[in-house]
Amino acid sequence: ETGVTQSPTHLIKTRGQQVTLRCSSQSGHNTVSWYQQALGQGPQFIFQYYREEENGRGNFPPRFSGLQFPNYSSELNVNALELDDSALYLCASRFDREVAFFGQGTRLTVV
């Protein structure tokens, strides 16, 4: 148990729709990152928030956006869903440069 919880655990959406995934960080952690893990691949960095500001972004289009709230919970929003967005989405939280702890992930299926 890492103290990082994600919701929902599974989700099915239709192409073109929008989705919001949620993450509750471990207590005391001020940094949250989101990763996309496609089938058979390692997690790919989407972006990171530190004290409610985005401070790092991977090679993902602007339709992937996020928020971090004062209580360090976070959201990942994806607009105009595409079939290739089907993946496991992972949230990781940490304090500054310490080790990241991962949630169990949200499995998104786009049909």
Next chain:
Amino acid sequence: AQSVSQHNHHVILSEAASLELGCNYSYGGTVNLFWYVQYPGQHLQLLLKYFSGDPLVKGIKGFEAEFIKSKFSFNLRKPSVQWSDTAEYFCAVTGALSGGYNKLIFGAGTRLAVHP
């Protein structure tokens, strides 16, 4: 661009066999190195990490890894595997020049199956 290569995508072993999973990274600066494990249906868990100091790092559950800077490698080892080690193993790196210590860059993973 910074990348991580894991040499074996699938490994099958019998219980009590020795394990070595290869990991190489392409990066010339200061790095932090990690091995994460993902058991079936569970979240990613940290096995061990290297930040600095002794290049031989010991982690949980009897795992260890050796950082060889000249070879850009961080191979994971265990002298005697158990059925419960069946999982997917990910090598990851972060570093000062990868956009800060913001992101973990993962390898594609190695799926280990241990047969009784």
